Amino acid sequence: MDQTRFHIHTFGCRTNQADGDALAERLRALGGRWVDDPSAAGLILVNSCTVTRRADHDARKLLRKLLRENPRARVALA
Helix, strand or coil: CCCCEEEEEECCCHHHHHHHHHHHHHHHHCCCEECCCHHHCCEEEEECCCCCHHHHHHHHHHHHHHHHHCCCCEEEEC
């Protein structure tokens, strides 16, 4: 698996989306390459700003799914 490939999934408002975009730009500047498919990524970032119980549940559910589908990737929750 190519560790320079990354995928970012963002939960939350427009501000959080802008934060995710800034993270992506920083990773690109370091030589990373965005991939649409998280199963092809060496690094997966879940950028979450949850304020409801449902949003927290959805973020945890996604984390479990990503870990199941790509167990060798580094997965981080921000």
